[in-house]
Structure formats: C-alpha cells, structure tokens
Amino acid sequence: MGLVVQKFGGTSVGSVERIKKVAERIARTQAEGHQVVVTVSAMGKATDELVALATDISDAPPKREMDVLLTTGEQVSIALLSMALMELGVKACPMTGWQAGIQTDSIHGKAKIEHIDTAHIQKALNRGEVVVVAGFQGVSPEGAITTLGRGGSDTTAVALAAALNADCCEIYTDVTGVFTADPRMAPKAQKLQEISFEEMLELANLGAGVLHPRSVECAMTHRVPLVVRSSFENEEGTWVKEAEQMEEERQVRGVAHDLEVARIKVMGLPNRSEHLTLLFNKLANAQINVDMIVTSEHEDERINVAFSVHQDECEQACEEIQSNRDELGYLNVISETGLAKVSAVGAGMVSHPGVAARMFTTLSQSGIHIKMISTSEIKISCVIPQEKATQAVQELHTAFGLDVKTDELATVR
Amino acid sequence: MGLVVQKFGGTSVGSVERIKKVAERIARTQAEGHQVVVTVSAMGKATDELVALATDISDAPPKREMDVLLTTGEQVSIALLSMALMELGVKACPMTGWQAGIQTDSIHGKAKIEHIDTAHIQKALNRGEVVVVAGFQGVSPEGAITTLGRGGSDTTAVALAAALNADCCEIYTDVTGVFTADPRMAPKAQKLQEISFEEMLELANLGAGVLHPRSVECAMTHRVPLVVRSSFENEEGTWVKEAEQMEEERQVRGVAHDLEVARIKVMGLPNRSEHLTLLFNKLANAQINVDMIVTSEHEDERINVAFSVHQDECEQACEEIQSNRDELGYLNVISETGLAKVSAVGAGMVSHPGVAARMFTTLSQSGIHIKMISTSEIKISCVIPQEKATQAVQELHTAFGLDVKTDELATVR
Structure with a gap:
C-alpha cells in the first residue's frame, strides 16, 4: 500500500472514450491498494482553441488574462475524469490548482511552484478518494490564477509527488517509454528499462520531448522516482531514478538529436573580454537562447566566435549583432542554417574517455563533417549538416551498442 | 460619479465580435466617470457543449463535478472580455466567483449566495480597474466551486450591486426592455419605461423570460434599481424600481401568458383537511409544482379539487394521484392538457376593483371560456384553451389600454 501520483497528458484525455479508459486504469491502481493522486492536462486541442479565441481579440493577449x-x-478535464471515476464507483474529488494548494510566484504564463499546501489533498485521501488535480496551474500570493508554462502538467505531477512524499510518479503519455533514440529516426531504437535523472535531464534538454526538463530537475532534486509509460498499452515503461540505484551503468544511454539548428560566426571580434560579454548580453536581452559557443584565434589581437541558436532565432540574432556593429567592433558576421545537433548521453562517459573519440571516428568514417563540438560530463554534442542527421543518429546508435535489447546486453558486453 | 453593475448574458458575449462591442460599451460607461463592475455569462452555446460532454460520460453526472x-x-468569458477591455486601453481585472468573494451554501447546481466579501473587488475598483466577475458561480464553505442554477448570472449581478451599494444594476440582454406583452403574441406591445419590483416579480413568475424571478426578488429586498436594456441597440431600456418612486401608477402594467398549462381535477375527495393536505404533500414530494388551486363542493361530504401544473408534469402528477387512490379516497381523476394561462399584472389593481370584471367581460365577449381563475393583489390569471391564447392576449392588451405608447398616455387617460 503506497501513494502513487499519476499524470495523464492531453492526448491521453483527448476524448470522452479516452477519459473513460484513463478512469479504468486509475480504478485498477486504487484496487491494488494504493492511494492515488492524478494530474491531468487539457483535452487534446482544447488549449489551441482557447489561444485562437484570445488572438482573435488581441495580437498580444495580456498574460494574466491568458492564465485565467x-x-x-484542465478544469474541464478534472471534472470529466472525476465523473468517469464516479461512474465506475470510485470516489473522486476534482481540484483546481488553487483548491489543491499549489502556490506559485506571480510570473504569469511561466510561474514556478513555490509551495504546495497539501492539507486539502490529504483530507480527501483520508476519505478514501482519488484526488484529481488540474495540471499546469496554481495561484499567486495575490490570489491570481497562474500557469506554469511549457511542460507544466509534468511539473505539477512531480511537485505533488515530492510534497506528498509519494512512492512514485507515473507519467502516462503516448509513447511506451524513453528510447535510446527517436524511433522515427533510428528504427533499431530500444526502449530503456531505466535511466538516471542526470541522463534524462540531458536528453530532455537535447530535445527528447517525452519529459520536460523542469519536471526532471524537480524529480531529481526531490528524489522522486519517475516512470514514463503508455496510456494506451499495458507494457512496462522506463524508470527514471538515481544513478546509484541503477542496475547497470552504460557508457552511452541514448542518442538525441535536434534538427533546427543554426550557426552564427562573428569574425574578428576584438580580443577583449568586454566585447565578448557585450555580444552575449545583447543576445540575452533580445531573448535569444545561445546553445554551443566556440572561439578561435583570428589575427591582430582579434578572435572568431561561433555559436549555435535555434534556426527560428537566427535572423533576429544576426540583426541584433549587425545593429550593434560599431559598439562590438567586429569585422564580419556569417550565418548558416540547415544544421542539426546529434548528441550521445551517458553517465558512464566520465570513466570511459574513449566515447568522444568513438563519436568523432564514427561520424568522420561516414563522411559527416563536424562543424561544432560541445561536451559535458555525461554528454557529447556535434553540430553537423541537417541532411546527414538521420544517418548520424543511426551510425552512432550502432557504434555505441544501442541496437541490442537491454535484456540481451549481458551476453553482448 | 457612481458605481454601476452591468450584466451581459450569453447572447451578448456569444462571439469575439460581440465581446468587443460589449467592451466598447463598458469603456463608454467608465469614460462617463463611473466605477464599473461587470458580470458575464458563458458564451452562447458554451454551456450546452459542456453539458453534452458530461452526459457522454454519465447519464446523471454528479452535481459537484458539473459545477466544476x-x-x-464564465471563466472563459471574463478572460476574453478583460482582454478586449485592455485592448481598448481600459484597465480590467477578471475574477472568478471565489476570487470575487461570492460565498454560497453547498447545494451544488442551485446554490444560494450567502455573503459577498467585497474586499478584493473594492481594491481593484480603487486601482481604477473595471472588475469583470464570472456570473452564475461561487464557492461553498468547504471551498468547493458552486453554481447558482437558472437565472444565476442575473442574480450575481443584483447581489453584487446590493453588496457594493451600487447606484444601479444594468441587465443587458437581447431585447430592448420589458414589454406590456410578448411582442410575438401582441404586435401592439409597448416597451415600458418603468415597472415596479412587485409587478416585475409577478411578470417574471408568469413566464416573462427577460429577468429571472430570483434576481428581481433580490433587487426588491435590497432596493437595487434595475434597468433592462439591449446589448445591441442604444435605446433606453425599462427601469425596475420601487413603486413609490414611479412616476405613474397604472391599473394594468402588462399582460403575460404561459402556453404550457394542464389542469387536473380530483373529483369526490373526502371533505376533511387531512385529505387535502395529503394530496398536495404527495405532489410536493414528487417535485411537482402546483400553480392554481380551486375547490368546489361535490356531494356526501366530498369536494372536487382542480389545480393547474406545467403540462410536462401532468402525466407524472396523475400517476402519483392514482397510485395513492386508496389512501386519498377520491372517486375519480380527470386531466386536461392544451391549456394556457393569461394574466394581467398591475400595482394599481388594488385600488381599482373593476379590473377583474373588465378581464372576464373581455374574454367572454370574445367567446373565450375561462376554466380557472386566480388572483393576487396585483395580478389576475385565467386558464383558457391554448388555441385562444394569442387572441386573449391581444384583446386584453387593447382592453387595458396598453396598445398606446407610454408617452401618449397622458392624453388618453
């Protein structure tokens, strides 16, 4: 008998039929003897329809009103799911963010959870009810309704699990777990049985859409075991947990990719730190996210700076740089789109220095030109031409021994 | 400079375009120097769509969840209307029921407002904001979301006006005011400039859909002047106010009708009060609303009891009576559908005893058979055959001098 937090995304509650299926799954969990707290997103396209109404009224709808x-x-979802549970004879209690005691800061549109007052939830659990909490939302100190921004419902689930000291947090989604690579890119991609928080965080940041980085970070901080599994199928999912509790360490756990990368080279920037600071401050103030940064020597006490950005922000970044040409004092700026980033992630990298070498060898043997490199303790990323991305993911997947099913690994290694 | 509460119904906020029009009207009111609190209903068919989702899940959706x-x-409406106001440069603050401090009892689906804690609204007004409150909703002592049931948004508006001590409450709707009769029935119907609370309450109870009886009762109790006017046109509406403040008293202010009436006659009931009590208790327990009641003598210490009900409840009422035949001890029961009720309403009736006589004369001269009569201090109602209803309304409208415009009356009388 334990306490389980379950999260169901928009696809999982996308229709009345699916809501009924979700209710059946929750009922089974309760029947197994668990206390259950559920978090749900808005039904399928509901959010898009609401956004469309708002943009019909205002080109830039005010954020506080957008949150309302x-x-x-999500409020519609908690009402309908609670009804479906009660229809199955399961006692349920729907709660909006403010009713569930989810207290956030006042940054509308991307609020952070500051504290969860669990008294109201605990009372309902003590009455034997399944508590159905609206994801993605909370209430500010001023009593205003807030939303948590992207990935918000995952974060609600993990934060609830942490506050309630739950035994685990189950994230139900439209895939069966976390894979060694995107199966659409690498047909031999395997579902992972487990992955560490750190590895998952890197993968999430590198574009694996299955979990939002913020929710992984929250789970890691509060040591909440997560499991990612399918709402539609019954197979085991992927456990995300602490590295020391994992059964086996692998040099590379997975290969991630991002197909929307652009590179900007600023040539001949004066080699003084204030110019480098100024450059990246200008970009930060323009809300442009810079990813990888590489510098190299030019001549005459100047340097070249190359950095990568999301391709949608490339044009704006170049304009920002060009409009500050006099102040920055560089000679030339060049941008290049049509690039991709492929990354290998694995906690075992730290103790196996050969991983980087194997990555470069694999790519160069396949004739793939590496344009930028960046590394962390558990990750190596390379920027390459976009049209080579699929090939690169597949070659790396094979090279790092990921084509084999996890349970066959013992034999192979 | 005063405080005005404005209420806009579902038709008035039925589309983005209409919401923008409503915002313009509110902006004008504020520009005239008033503080403004607005109450809105859900957009057009929004409520019906939500009900359809619920009934797809459950044949009898639980009421607490229906309220959620x-x-x-209404929450969608307050967000969109606030955005539209801000787009016009008007500072606005959207508030749900719980945010506006609307405290109700715990009867989900038809809660009553018990108290309004206006502190949050007052603060927003002091900041110079237009406060946009979700109608039809509140929060129970347990912190659950409640709805006020039918006519709820009108009641929210009036209760807010009372709690805030507003100068008046404006009800914007899809008609231009309260008429002397339904213009679809009586083409010569005139818009009233004013009507007393008592008269309006009778008209509302008699089926004039423009205001819900509960909101009129609330306005009467708290002496909140009401005005009913069109959201779409700029003409003056109808003021609903205290009788002593009215410019002129009229014998008959308006003619109302109800086309869905049935009559049930219980023949030969034992003439003892416990049998009469038992009969109407049985009907009340079956949730059947009895309207008019007439008794007449039978023979052998028995009486005949005739009463009217809504035609949809006629069959159920007869079954209830027949299934208790032994206990009630009556001889026979007869029902008749296809009836209508026409009523004349006017505060001046009390001092003009000739009104009833004129009503009966008019109907009988037109060959309309009167099946039941009921009177109050300011109302006379007659049950007649349904197919004569239109004719009856027109004849009475003429007979009571209502065909003439209000401002021409001075000459006529």
Whole structure:
C-alpha cells in the first residue's frame, strides 16, 4: 500500500472514450491498494482553441488574462475524469490548482511552484478518494490564477509527488517509454528499462520531448522516482531514478538529436573580454537562447566566435549583432542554417574517455563533417549538416551498442 | 460619479465580435466617470457543449463535478472580455466567483449566495480597474466551486450591486426592455419605461423570460434599481424600481401568458383537511409544482379539487394521484392538457376593483371560456384553451389600454 501520483497528458484525455479508459486504469491502481493522486492536462486541442479565441481579440493577449483563460482547459478535464471515476464507483474529488494548494510566484504564463499546501489533498485521501488535480496551474500570493508554462502538467505531477512524499510518479503519455533514440529516426531504437535523472535531464534538454526538463530537475532534486509509460498499452515503461540505484551503468544511454539548428560566426571580434560579454548580453536581452559557443584565434589581437541558436532565432540574432556593429567592433558576421545537433548521453562517459573519440571516428568514417563540438560530463554534442542527421543518429546508435535489447546486453558486453 | 453593475448574458458575449462591442460599451460607461463592475455569462452555446460532454460520460453526472465543469464557461468569458477591455486601453481585472468573494451554501447546481466579501473587488475598483466577475458561480464553505442554477448570472449581478451599494444594476440582454406583452403574441406591445419590483416579480413568475424571478426578488429586498436594456441597440431600456418612486401608477402594467398549462381535477375527495393536505404533500414530494388551486363542493361530504401544473408534469402528477387512490379516497381523476394561462399584472389593481370584471367581460365577449381563475393583489390569471391564447392576449392588451405608447398616455387617460 503506497501513494502513487499519476499524470495523464492531453492526448491521453483527448476524448470522452479516452477519459473513460484513463478512469479504468486509475480504478485498477486504487484496487491494488494504493492511494492515488492524478494530474491531468487539457483535452487534446482544447488549449489551441482557447489561444485562437484570445488572438482573435488581441495580437498580444495580456498574460494574466491568458492564465485565467487557459486554466479552464484542465478544469474541464478534472471534472470529466472525476465523473468517469464516479461512474465506475470510485470516489473522486476534482481540484483546481488553487483548491489543491499549489502556490506559485506571480510570473504569469511561466510561474514556478513555490509551495504546495497539501492539507486539502490529504483530507480527501483520508476519505478514501482519488484526488484529481488540474495540471499546469496554481495561484499567486495575490490570489491570481497562474500557469506554469511549457511542460507544466509534468511539473505539477512531480511537485505533488515530492510534497506528498509519494512512492512514485507515473507519467502516462503516448509513447511506451524513453528510447535510446527517436524511433522515427533510428528504427533499431530500444526502449530503456531505466535511466538516471542526470541522463534524462540531458536528453530532455537535447530535445527528447517525452519529459520536460523542469519536471526532471524537480524529480531529481526531490528524489522522486519517475516512470514514463503508455496510456494506451499495458507494457512496462522506463524508470527514471538515481544513478546509484541503477542496475547497470552504460557508457552511452541514448542518442538525441535536434534538427533546427543554426550557426552564427562573428569574425574578428576584438580580443577583449568586454566585447565578448557585450555580444552575449545583447543576445540575452533580445531573448535569444545561445546553445554551443566556440572561439578561435583570428589575427591582430582579434578572435572568431561561433555559436549555435535555434534556426527560428537566427535572423533576429544576426540583426541584433549587425545593429550593434560599431559598439562590438567586429569585422564580419556569417550565418548558416540547415544544421542539426546529434548528441550521445551517458553517465558512464566520465570513466570511459574513449566515447568522444568513438563519436568523432564514427561520424568522420561516414563522411559527416563536424562543424561544432560541445561536451559535458555525461554528454557529447556535434553540430553537423541537417541532411546527414538521420544517418548520424543511426551510425552512432550502432557504434555505441544501442541496437541490442537491454535484456540481451549481458551476453553482448 | 457612481458605481454601476452591468450584466451581459450569453447572447451578448456569444462571439469575439460581440465581446468587443460589449467592451466598447463598458469603456463608454467608465469614460462617463463611473466605477464599473461587470458580470458575464458563458458564451452562447458554451454551456450546452459542456453539458453534452458530461452526459457522454454519465447519464446523471454528479452535481459537484458539473459545477466544476460548467463554471469554466464564465471563466472563459471574463478572460476574453478583460482582454478586449485592455485592448481598448481600459484597465480590467477578471475574477472568478471565489476570487470575487461570492460565498454560497453547498447545494451544488442551485446554490444560494450567502455573503459577498467585497474586499478584493473594492481594491481593484480603487486601482481604477473595471472588475469583470464570472456570473452564475461561487464557492461553498468547504471551498468547493458552486453554481447558482437558472437565472444565476442575473442574480450575481443584483447581489453584487446590493453588496457594493451600487447606484444601479444594468441587465443587458437581447431585447430592448420589458414589454406590456410578448411582442410575438401582441404586435401592439409597448416597451415600458418603468415597472415596479412587485409587478416585475409577478411578470417574471408568469413566464416573462427577460429577468429571472430570483434576481428581481433580490433587487426588491435590497432596493437595487434595475434597468433592462439591449446589448445591441442604444435605446433606453425599462427601469425596475420601487413603486413609490414611479412616476405613474397604472391599473394594468402588462399582460403575460404561459402556453404550457394542464389542469387536473380530483373529483369526490373526502371533505376533511387531512385529505387535502395529503394530496398536495404527495405532489410536493414528487417535485411537482402546483400553480392554481380551486375547490368546489361535490356531494356526501366530498369536494372536487382542480389545480393547474406545467403540462410536462401532468402525466407524472396523475400517476402519483392514482397510485395513492386508496389512501386519498377520491372517486375519480380527470386531466386536461392544451391549456394556457393569461394574466394581467398591475400595482394599481388594488385600488381599482373593476379590473377583474373588465378581464372576464373581455374574454367572454370574445367567446373565450375561462376554466380557472386566480388572483393576487396585483395580478389576475385565467386558464383558457391554448388555441385562444394569442387572441386573449391581444384583446386584453387593447382592453387595458396598453396598445398606446407610454408617452401618449397622458392624453388618453
């Protein structure tokens, strides 16, 4: 008998039929003897429809009012799911963010959870009810309705699990778990039985859409075991947990990719730290996210700076740099789109220095030109031409021994 | 400079375009120097769509969950209307029921407002904001979301006006005011400039859909002047106010009708009060609303009891009576559908005893058979055959001098 937090995303509650299926799954969990707290997102396209209404009224709808508008989507879901549970004879209690005691800061549109007052939830659990909490939302110190921004419902689930000291947090989604690579890119991708928080965080940051980085970070901080599994199928999912509790360490756990990368080279920047600071401050103030940064020597006490950005922000970044040409004092700026980033992630990298070498060898043997490199303790990323991305993911997947099913690994290694 | 509460119904906020029009009207009111609190209903068909989702899940959706579901409709409206106001440069603050301090009892689906804690609204008004409150909703002592049931948004508006001590409460709707009769029935119907609370309450109870009886009762109790006017046109509406403040008293202010009436006659009931009590207790326990009651003598210490009900409840009422035949001890029961009720309402009736006589004369001269009569101090109602209803309304409208415009009356009388 334990306490389980379950999260169901928009696809999982996308229709009345699916809501009924979700209710059946929750009922089974309760029947197994668990206390259950559920977090749900808005139904399928509900949020998009609400956004469309708002943009019909204003080109830039005010954020506080957007929060009032969008939170109705999850409120509809908690009402319908609670009804479906009661229809199955399961006692349920729907709670909006403010009713569940989810207290956030006042940054509308991307609020952070500051504290969860669990008294109301605990009372309902003590009455034997399944508590159905609206994801993605909370209430500010001023009593205003807030939303948590992207990935918000995952974060709600993990934060609830942490506050309630739950035994685990189950994230139900439209895939069966976390894979060694995107199966659409690498047909031999295998579902992982387990992955460490650190590895998952890197993968999430590198574009694996299955979990939002913020929710992984929250789970890691509060040591909440996560499991990612399918709402539609019954197979085991992927456990995300602490590295020391993992059964086996692998040099490379997975290969991630991002197909929307651009590179900007600023040539001949004066080699003084204030110019480098100024350059990246200008970009930060323009809300442009810079990813990888590489510098190299030019001549005459100047340097070249190359960095990568999301391709949608490339044009704006170049304009920002060009409009500050006099102040920055560089000679030339060049941008290049049509690039991709492939990354290998694995906690075992730290103790196996050969991983980087194997990555470069694999790519160069396949004739793939590496344009930028960046590394962390558990990750190596390379920027390459976009049209080579699929090939690169597949070659790396094979080279790092990921084509084999996890349970066959003992034999292979 | 005063405080005005404005209420806009579902038709008035039925589309983004209409919401923008409503915002313009509110902006004008504020520009005239008033503080403004607005109450809105859900957009057009929004509530029906939510109900359809719920009934897809459950044949009898639980009421607490229905309240969580339905209140999202008004929440969408307050968000969009606030955005539209801000787009016009008007500072606005959207508030759900719980944010506006609307405290109700715990009867889900038809809660009553017990108290309004206006502190949050007052603060926003002091900041110079237009406060946009979700109608039809509140919060129970347990912190659950409640709805006020039918006519709820009108009641929210009036209760807010009372709690805030507003100068008046404006009800914007899809008609231009309260008419002397339904213009679809009586083409010569005139818009009234004013009507007393008591008269309006009778008209509302008699089926004039423009205001819900509960909101009129609330306005009467708290002496809140009401005005009913069109959201779409700029003409003056109808003022609903205290009788002593009215410019002129009229014998008959308006003619109302109800086309869905049935009559049930219980023949030969034992003439003892416990049998009469038992009969109407049985009907009340079966949730059947009895309207008019007439008794007449039978023979052998028995009486005949005739009463009217809504035609949809006629069959159930007869079954209830027949299944208790032994206990009630009556001889026979007869029902008749296809009836209508026409009523004349006017505060001046008390001092003009000729009104009843004129009503009966008019109907009988037109060959309309009167099946039942009921009177109050300011109302006379007659049950007649349904197919004569239109004719009856027109004849009475003429007979009571209502065909003439209000401002021409001075000459006529």
